[in-house]
Amino acid sequence: MGPPAQERARDSLGSLVLQLHTLGGVASRAELTERLGCGRSAMGYLLGELRSRGLVSIDPAGGRTSSADGGRPSHSVLVADDAPTVVAAQLGVDSVTVARVGLGGKVHARVERSLRTRDTTDALDTLSELITELTAPKVLGVGLAVPSPVRRTDGYAAAALHLGWRGVPLRELLLERLPLPLALGNDANLAAMAEYRHGAGKGATQLLYLMTGHVGLGGAVVSEGRLFLGARGYAMEPGHLTVDPAGAPCPCGSTGCLEVEADHRGLLRAAGRTDHALHDVPEAVEEVFKEAVAGDPRCGAALDQAARHLGNGLASLINLADADRIVLGGTLGRLYSLRSRLVDERVTGRSFLNDGGEIPVLPGALPDSVLLGAAELALQPLLDDPKRVLDGLAR
Amino acid sequence: MGPPAQERARDSLGSLVLQLHTLGGVASRAELTERLGCGRSAMGYLLGELRSRGLVSIDPAGGRTSSADGGRPSHSVLVADDAPTVVAAQLGVDSVTVARVGLGGKVHARVERSLRTRDTTDALDTLSELITELTAPKVLGVGLAVPSPVRRTDGYAAAALHLGWRGVPLRELLLERLPLPLALGNDANLAAMAEYRHGAGKGATQLLYLMTGHVGLGGAVVSEGRLFLGARGYAMEPGHLTVDPAGAPCPCGSTGCLEVEADHRGLLRAAGRTDHALHDVPEAVEEVFKEAVAGDPRCGAALDQAARHLGNGLASLINLADADRIVLGGTLGRLYSLRSRLVDERVTGRSFLNDGGEIPVLPGALPDSVLLGAAELALQPLLDDPKRVLDGLAR
DNA sequence: CCAGTTTGTGCAGTAGCTGTACAAACTTAG
DNA sequence: CTAAGTTTGTACAGCTACTGCACAAACTGG
Numbered sequence: 001m002g003p004p005a006q007e008r009a010r011d012s013l014g015s016l017v018l019q020l021h022t023l024g025g026v027a028s029r030a031e032l033t034e035r036l037g038c039g040r041s042a043m044g045y046l047l048g049e050l051r052s053r054g055l056v057s058i059d060p061a062g063g064r065t066s067s068a069d070g071g072r073p074s075h076s077v078l079v080a081d082d083a084p085t086v087v088a089a090q091l092g093v094d095s096v097t098v099a100r101v102g103l104g105g106k107v108h109a110r111v112e113r114s115l116r117t118r119d120t121t122d123a124l125d126t127l128s129e130l131i132t133e134l135t136a137p138k139v140l141g142v143g144l145a146v147p148s149p150v151r152r153t154d155g156y157a158a159a160a161l162h163l164g165w166r167g168v169p170l171r172e173l174l175l176e177r178l179p180l181p182l183a184l185g186n187d188a189n190l191a192a193m194a195e196y197r198h199g200a201g202k203g204a205t206q207l208l209y210l211m212t213g214h215v216g217l218g219g220a221v222v223s224e225g226r227l228f229l230g231a232r233g234y235a236m237e238p239g240h241l242t243v244d245p246a247g248a249p250c251p252c253g254s255t256g257c258l259e260v261e262a263d264h265r266g267l268l269r270a271a272g273r274t275d276h277a278l279h280d281v282p283e284a285v286e287e288v289f290k291e292a293v294a295g296d297p298r299c300g301a302a303l304d305q306a307a308r309h310l311g312n313g314l315a316s317l318i319n320l321a322d323a324d325r326i327v328l329g330g331t332l333g334r335l336y337s338l339r340s341r342l343v344d345e346r347v348t349g350r351s352f353l354n355d356g357g358e359i360p361v362l363p364g365a366l367p368d369s370v371l372l373g374a375a376e377l378a379l380q381p382l383l384d385d386p387k388r389v390l391d392g393l394a395r
Numbered sequence: 396m397g398p399p400a401q402e403r404a405r406d407s408l409g410s411l412v413l414q415l416h417t418l419g420g421v422a423s424r425a426e427l428t429e430r431l432g433c434g435r436s437a438m439g440y441l442l443g444e445l446r447s448r449g450l451v452s453i454d455p456a457g458g459r460t461s462s463a464d465g466g467r468p469s470h471s472v473l474v475a476d477d478a479p480t481v482v483a484a485q486l487g488v489d490s491v492t493v494a495r496v497g498l499g500g501k502v503h504a505r506v507e508r509s510l511r512t513r514d515t516t517d518a519l520d521t522l523s524e525l526i527t528e529l530t531a532p533k534v535l536g537v538g539l540a541v542p543s544p545v546r547r548t549d550g551y552a553a554a555a556l557h558l559g560w561r562g563v564p565l566r567e568l569l570l571e572r573l574p575l576p577l578a579l580g581n582d583a584n585l586a587a588m589a590e591y592r593h594g595a596g597k598g599a600t601q602l603l604y605l606m607t608g609h610v611g612l613g614g615a616v617v618s619e620g621r622l623f624l625g626a627r628g629y630a631m632e633p634g635h636l637t638v639d640p641a642g643a644p645c646p647c648g649s650t651g652c653l654e655v656e657a658d659h660r661g662l663l664r665a666a667g668r669t670d671h672a673l674h675d676v677p678e679a680v681e682e683v684f685k686e687a688v689a690g691d692p693r694c695g696a697a698l699d700q701a702a703r704h705l706g707n708g709l710a711s712l713i714n715l716a717d718a719d720r721i722v723l724g725g726t727l728g729r730l731y732s733l734r735s736r737l738v739d740e741r742v743t744g745r746s747f748l749n750d751g752g753e754i755p756v757l758p759g760a761l762p763d764s765v766l767l768g769a770a771e772l773a774l775q776p777l778l779d780d781p782k783r784v785l786d787g788l789a790r
Numbered sequence: 791c792c793a794g795t796t797t798g799t800g801c802a803g804t805a806g807c808t809g810t811a812c813a814a815a816c817t818t819a820g
Numbered sequence: 821c822t823a824a825g826t827t828t829g830t831a832c833a834g835c836t837a838c839t840g841c842a843c844a845a846a847c848t849g850g
Contacts, residue, residue, distance in 0.1 A: 012807080030828070042807060044830060049806095060815095060829090070817040071827025206626035223625075228618065230717020231601035237714050245640055319632050320715060322625020407838080425797070437838060439799065444837095455798090466796025467846040 011385070012036060016046050017103070018383045020056065020077060022197050025104020028062070030074035047077065053390040055083050055103070079103045084138040084393060086378035087131055087180075090145045090187065090371045091123060093214040098130040099368075100139070101375035103382070105198050107368075109134055118164055120173075128177035140389060141181035143378030145190045145370045146170060147213055152233030155184035183377045187211075188218025188329075189227055189236075190373025191364070195327050196222040197376060199365035204325035208317060210238065210310075211329030211364070214281060217259040221321050236321075239263075243312045261309040264331065270302035285331060292338070307339035311346025318347065318359065326361045333363030406780070407431060411441050412498070413778045415451065415472060417592050420499020423457070425469035442472065448785040450478050450498070474498045479533040479788060481773035482526055482575075485540045485582065485766045486518060488609040493525040494763075495534070496770035498777070500593050502763075504529055513559055515568075523572035535784060536576035538773030540585045540765045541565060542608055547628030550579035578772045582606075583613025583724075584622055584631075585768025586759070590722050591617040592771060594760035599720035603712060605633065605705075606724030606759070609676060612654040616716050631716075634658075638707045656704040659726065665697035680726060687733070702734035706741025713742065713754065721756045728758030 019035050020027055033043045050056045062076020083103055090097040092115075099110040111130050115123055131142055148160035155171025171184050192209035195201040201209065207222040219238040221228040228235050239259035240252050247256025248269065260266055264285050268274060271288045292299035310332060318326075326347075328336045336343055340361070348358055366372055382389045414430050415422055428438045445451045457471020478498055485492040494505040506525050510518055526537055543555035550566025566579050587604035590596040596604065602617040614633040616623040623630050634654035635647050642651025643664065655661055659680050663669060666683045687694035705727060713721075721742070723731045731738055735756070743753055761767055777784045 033828095039808060040829065041809075041831090045807070070825070072815040072829075074828065204626075206630070223623065228623070230618075231599075231719035232717055235601070235715065235717035237717075240714060241711065242637075316636065317715075319635060320630065320712075322627055322630035322632075324626035428797095434839060435798065436800090436840075440838070465794070465848040467798075469797065 012038060012042070013046055013049060013386050014383050016043075016050070017055070017386050020079065021103050021105070021379070021383065022202070023104070024198075025079040025102070025106055026062075027077050028074040029058070029077050032077060049387065053387075054080055055386065055390060056080055079106075082138070084140045084382070084390070085136065086140050086375055087134050087142045088145075088371050088373075088375035088378060089127060089131055089142060090374055091127060091147065093147065094118075096123065096126050096130060097368075097371055098127070098134050099371055099375070100134045100136060101372070101379075103379065105372060105375070107372075110371075120165060120168065124173055124177065128174060131178060131180075135180065138393065139180065140382060140393065141183065141378045142178065143190070143374035143376070144170075144174070144182065144184050145187040145374040145377075146184055147187050147216065147218075149234045149237060150184045150186050152229055155182070157184070158234065181378075181381075183380070185374065185377045186218065186220075186233070187213060187370045187373070189220040189229070190377055191218075191329050191366075191369035192220035192222050192327070192373070193227055193376045194366055194369045194373035195329065195364055196225070198372065199369060200327045200362040201325060204323070206321060206323045206325070208314075208321045208323035208326045209329060210314070210317075210326075210332055211369075212263040212331045213370070215264055217263045217332075219317070221323070238313060238317060241313050241316055243309045243316075247309075258309060258313040262306045262313065262332070262335075266309065267302055267306050267331070267335075270305045271299050272302075289334060289338070303335060303339050304342060307335055307342035308346065310335065311343040314343065314361075315346050323359060326359060327364055328361065329364035329369055336361060336363050407433060407437070408441055408444060408781050409778050411438075411445070412450070412781050415474065416498050416500070416774070416778065417597070418499075419593075420474040420497070420501060421457075422472050423469040424453070424472050427472060444782065448782075449475055450781065450785060451475055474501075477533070479535045479777070479785070480531065481535050481770055482529050482537045483540075483766050483768075483770035483773060484522060484526055484537060485769055486522060486542065488542065489513070491518065491521050491525060492766055493522070493529050494766055494770070495529045495531060496767070496774075498774065500589075500767060500770070502767075505766075515560060515563065519568055519572065523569060526573060526575075530575065533788065534575065535777060535788065536578065536773045537573065538585070538769035538771070539565075539569070539577065539579050540582040540769040540772075541579055542582050542611065542613075544629045544632060545579045545581050547624055550577070552579070553629065576773075576776075578775070580769065580772045581613065581615075581628070582608060582765045582768070584615040584624070585772055586613075586724050586761075586764035587615035587617050587722070587768070588622055588771045589761055589764045589768035590724065590759055591620070593767065594764065595722045595757040596720060599718070601716060601718045601720070603709075603716050603718035603721045604724060605709070605712075605721075605727055606764075607658045607726045608765070610659055612658045612727075614712075616718070633708060633712060636708050636711055638704045638711075642704075653704065653708040657701045657708065657727070657730075661704065662697055662701050662726070665700045666694050684729060684733070698730060698734050699737060702730055702737035703741065705730065706738040709738065709756075710741050718754060721754060722759055723756065724759035724764055731756060731758050 015036055016032060019032055029043060033040055056077055057080045059076040079102060085100050085102045085108060088099050088101050095112060095114045097112045100108040102108060113126055113130060115126060146157050148157040150157055157168045157170040159167060171182060174182055188211050191211055195209060196207050201207040205224055210219045217239045219236045221236050240254060240257045242254060242256050243258045243261055244256035248260050249255050250257040250260045264281050267288055268284055273284055276284045288299045288302060292303050347361060410431055411427060414427055424438060428435055451472055452475045454471040474497060480495050480497045480503060483494050483496050490507060490509045492507045495503040497503060508521055508525060510521060541552050543552040545552055552563045552565040554562060566577055569577055583606050586606055590604060591602050596602040600619060605614045612634045614631045616631050635649060635652045637649060637651050638653045638656055639651035643655050644650050645652040645655045659676050662683055663679055668679055671679045683694045683697060687698050742756060
């Protein structure tokens with residue numbers, strides 16, 4: 001179809017693995033050749049390298065989909081059954097989720113456990129326990145998504161405010177318990193990457209992603225296939241963008257931050273439901289959505305207000321990021337599905353450079369985007385340099 | 396010194412040319428070898444390629460600076476005298492500047508001409524006239540800086556508002572007059588690139604740049620050596636960030652935009668000097684600065700206010716871009732030199748993730764940053780693929 | 791003058807391709 | 821059922837852009 005000018009890994013072998021990955025782990029050889037823009041003979045060489053290392057297998061009688069009108073049918077390339085996998089983990093406010101994920105985004109196993117306490121040690125113990133449980137032979141590494149900005153150099157979790165931590169050397173603490181390669185990332189960043197590679201962000205050149213998790217509002221930009229991380233890894237934290245100077249006070253010291261107006265706190269406050277324990281929040285939000293759909297005026301108005309604030313926040317961000325696609329994850333995606341007009345009103349034309357088409361806004365397409373994003377993080381070394389990773393595994 | 400993990404061109408030959416360029420066109424062979432991270436023997440091969448194409452020359456008895464304690468002294472690598480050059484042009488509100496620039500950033504010739512009318516055709520005629528005048532043999536191409544967002548795909552100038560144009564296919568119009576490769580860019584973007592490669596932004600991993608020209612306020616982010624352009628090329632237009640909801644009305648429809656509060660209009664308005672023809676603005680601004688330094692309270696207060704607005708704008712941007720350096724160009728640089736405390740007050744600690752050092756704010760270090768940036772744009776193909784460009788020239 | 795150090799160079803070897811020629815596997819026309 | 825036409829995989833030669841090694845060159849200090 002279109003030209004494959006999306007993203008380029010360091011070498012061809014890497015881009016090949018990436019293409020196979022974004023295509024879900026199965027693709028016809030001809031399709032891969034076209035996407036890489038190389039000759040058939042180079043593809044033969046590259047597939048030979050991958051096959052000899054056990055990453056892919058080839059089924060000569062695979063893709064008999066036959067869109068072609070004549071000609072020899074192309075072989076199917078698929079991720080090998082016994083190909084290496086990674087472990088993806090998500091640290092939430094009151095739960096931990098871990099999964100084993102293969103190239104192509106296939107989830108081989110998935111465990112979730114709720115945290116009874118909000119103690120750091122408890123969370124770390126549960127995490128390492130589940131990770132160890134899911135670790136199998138040929139696991140390349142672990143990716144962990146955290147609801148906090150994460151320093152790119154060393155995996156320091158700068159401010160997991162909602163977990164009550166004020167800065168934790170998370171990677172270091174976990175490495176004491178786990179003898180595996182471990183990479184950490186911010187949950188919104190990783191979810192954005194997952195949506196970019198497998199979900200609603202596919203094919204965008206500049207993807208702007210916003211999501212709300214349990215508490216707080218995170219964001220990310222994927223620019224030409226790569227996360228826009230910033231110098232330290234703290235870029236694109238839109239939670240404290242001011243959307244209403246006369247709005248509610250925010251723990252950060254300012255007032256009317258996007259985060260306190262459009263996340264779960266904002267919704268519940270606008271709906272007049274503030275008497276919830278923290279772990280009941282998802283249920284309370286669920287209730288507000290249900291009653292709004294059922295016709296409750298106060299809950300409906302709460303959605304209206306959150307949607308307007310979200311639209312205003314997006315309007316500010318659009319001119320800075322110049323996105324060609326916007327994806328909304330978590331509760332924001334649901335909010336948008338119900339109140340798209342209120343959001344669009346503020347996005348449309350607010351981009352002060354209106355040179356043609358509008359910017360499409362979409363709800364996230366992946367149910368487990370954060371967890372999948374953690375897998376993307378762990379898979380990254382394989383995409384960057386497949387040979388080194390695969391050969392290193394053998395040793 | 397530090398690891399050379401700054402930026403990577405597509406191939407080694409490109410990075411070599413880039414290194415030589417950022418080092419000002421002269422470097423010791425040993426230094427280049429270290430920065431590229433390759434062996435001495437590869438450097439020999441690479442330099443051979445460049446020398447055979449006439450781009451560099453080598454002086455065996457060059458850098459007798461001798462920091463070393465013993466050992467054979469390294470040869471000097473320098474841009475050849477007859478190496479190809481580029482033509483850089485800057486389209487201003489009431490003037491046009493054109494220069495011939497060589498690798499390393501050396502300006503060989505420079506012409507400036509003021510525009511009497513504000514007619515598009517007049518500007519284009521003057522531009523192509525001066526460019527033709529400065530075009531010499533072995534000119535690789537032309538780079539043009541425009542005070543407007545420029546669409547990356549085709550050089551369409553989306554909104555040179557201050558020139559009275561509402562969208563002009565500028566590249567197309569100029570190509571009718573000039574038979575040369577022509578690349579267009581936004582002036583602030585290009586200035587940022589110049590500061591990154593040759594000025595106050597050197598070595599930053601995430602550079603946030605803001606500047607004011609004649610009218611308006613532009614910005615850019617250089618992220619790991621590359622401009623953050625966005626999907627269309629309109630990213631990082633911070634002019635219409637709201638810094639004072641109760642502020643002055645902006646032509647964009649909003650109020651209190653950073654642009655109308657901190658650019659020349661804002662300064663003159665705050666100083667009570669609004670009766671100026673457009674081309675007198677620089678002189679009027681000059682006056683305000685002079686009188687403020689001399690002690691005039693109203694002019695001083697005008698600087699104070701602009702500095703505060705600038706600081707607030709920066710505070711919003713810092714959390715989004717996660718810059719490790721901020722450079723202020725044009726009048727903003729001067730404003731900062733005089734009112735750094737008022738700006739710093741708002742920048743310091745406003746980055747809600749205060750994990751250590753503050754972010755350095757610096758005034759721009761290049762007197763002709765926009766023009767030099769236009770040269771960077773024209774040189775880019777040479778940095779991306781030196782062989783193809785140099786061989787193509789011969790044909 | 792000699793050891794010690796850093797640097798340029800020649801040469802063999804390798805990785806990662808490209809291009810060409812050809813055989814294989816299909817479709818449709820006759 | 822065969823022949824022509826089309827697209828695809830593969831073998832092989834060749835090239836580019838390096839890396840590594842051995843060695844010579846150019847300095848310093850003793």
